[in-house]
Amino acid sequence: MRLARVIGTVVATRKEESLIGFKLLVIEEMDPREERPTNNRLVAVDTLGAGEGDVVLWVQGGAARVISEEHRKAPLDVAIVGIIDAVDIADE
Amino acid sequence: MRLARVIGTVVATRKEESLIGFKLLVIEEMDPREERPTNNRLVAVDTLGAGEGDVVLWVQGGAARVISEEHRKAPLDVAIVGIIDAVDIADE
Amino acid sequence: MRLARVIGTVVATRKEESLIGFKLLVIEEMDPREERPTNNRLVAVDTLGAGEGDVVLWVQGGAARVISEEHRKAPLDVAIVGIIDAVDIADE
Amino acid sequence: MRLARVIGTVVATRKEESLIGFKLLVIEEMDPREERPTNNRLVAVDTLGAGEGDVVLWVQGGAARVISEEHRKAPLDVAIVGIIDAVDIADE
Amino acid sequence: MRLARVIGTVVATRKEESLIGFKLLVIEEMDPREERPTNNRLVAVDTLGAGEGDVVLWVQGGAARVISEEHRKAPLDVAIVGIIDAVDIADE
Structure with a gap:
């Protein structure tokens, strides 16, 4: 787990169907x-409602897929x- | 997930059988x-029909194998x- | 597995429900x-009761989820x- | 997936039993x-019969264990x- | 898989119960x-009986947990x- 600040958003109209509905944010890792x-x-x-400027905790790898079905x-x-x-x- | 630009293709005649039919593109990571x-x-x-010059969203690790059977x-x-x-x- | 020293804590009120109850520590990797x-x-x-200043052994990836249900x-x-x-x- | 050139071999007599029979090559990552x-x-x-000097496509992590039983x-x-x-x- | 040289040992009395009995060595990655x-x-x-000075082959991630029950x-x-x-x- 690492820290990051939310700095933006991306829009992708064409994407894997299973990604539809997920909010995608650009994050910048932050040294704690x-x-x-x-x-x-x-x-x-x-899926927590993070917004620009928020400092967030993020995970990578399989941990990102544990959250829900x-x-x-x-x-x-x-x-x-x-x-x-x-x-x-x-x-x- | 990271961003990248599609910059080319690779051809591999000899490969794992399960890879036959998959399109393989060379991508260059892009800082958002x-x-x-x-x-x-x-x-x-x-599998989305990306072409050279497109900016794409890509994943690594097990996430790459979640997409289909x-x-x-x-x-x-x-x-x-x-x-x-x-x-x-x-x-x- | 790598070594690290515990250097602090983070507080996150809004988080994934499954994370509630887990103690989160800031660690700084240490060269052995x-x-x-x-x-x-x-x-x-x-989950071992580590405290600030302790030198700890840590794992990343799926290994972090093997510990308990x-x-x-x-x-x-x-x-x-x-x-x-x-x-x-x-x-x- | 990344590219590499095959540059050598390693010999390990003492190894995990499940590794016996697998050919192990030293590869050097190559920028595409x-x-x-x-x-x-x-x-x-x-398992494809790659030899020294060949440019190969390689994977890391769990992908390396998908290939066969x-x-x-x-x-x-x-x-x-x-x-x-x-x-x-x-x-x- | 990468190469490394065994350069030392670590002792951890307090640890996850499932780690008890495993020998833990400090290794230094080596360029082949x-x-x-x-x-x-x-x-x-x-689990192979490696000792200080030995050059070893090591894996990371889920591969490290495939070895035995x-x-x-x-x-x-x-x-x-x-x-x-x-x-x-x-x-x-």
Whole structure:
């Protein structure tokens, strides 16, 4: 699981049928210590109602298809699974 | 899920039997914010009719084998799952 | 499996229902030879009672969902599976 | 799926029993646009009769175990699945 | 599958119950062409009796859990699956 910030959306009219109805967001990975973006930008499916600017928790691989029966049947490998309220890093 | 541009094709006469009939395209990963290529170039299976120059959405790992019964039985780890019409990144 | 040090926590009120009750820790990957952090920082689920400063053993991918029936149903891809007492590297 | 060139072989007398009989080749990933090696070198199982110098198509992860019942039972994560005749990249 | 050299051991008294009894080794990935270490160091489960200094073949992901019924139930993502006798790279 990693952190990211939601930075945009993508539109794909032609796509796998099992993806219809899923909201697709562009996310930018965020380093939890520095709280700044890395250069890793992906497209994630969202079912939590995340919006632009939100800091989110995301998973990759098979974990993205565990969420529901609809997720299980769709070719998904990145999913938002939480919206972050606070990151607390210990002082060194 | 990541974005990429279709840049070519590969031909493989000798291959796993379960791959026969699948169209294989060379894709170049594209950063969704900068809309320019990264250095990551792969071969993806396509069942949506993508063509050279198209910007596509692709998945990796087990997600590539979720698409159909034929996909499930074939050694596939990268698949095109959408053709992108628009990428909309929020102003900072 | 890799080593990491626990450096913090994250709070996410809105999340996938199957994640409720799991403790989420921020971990910083640690090189076992140099015993210093790499730049890889993630969020891991913990069921061993790890705390800040602990050096832990973690897994990624499907391995994170093997641990229990609750793990299996949750969108998890990083889990702490051991707390390290000692790392012993051979002299070259 | 990625491209690679076969550059060698490895011999392992002591190994998991389920690996006995599988041919193991050293492959060097190849960039499909530049047609030159990257620095990524792996060991892949081959059941197509690939030989040194051949350009091959390979998969990683669970895809490597989809190929046959013997593959399914063996700890394999990289497999050669095609021998490339031609790579055709569009002019920019 | 990749090559590595065994460089040490880790001790973890507190760990997932399903990991009890598994030997855990620190390995350092080795480039098969250059026969020198990369900077990738991990912890791998070993059931072949590998020892310090041995060059080994290792797998990652679900492949690490294919080996036995005990492996299947344990949160493992890196396993040693062979001990290398010889690497033979073709002259260019």
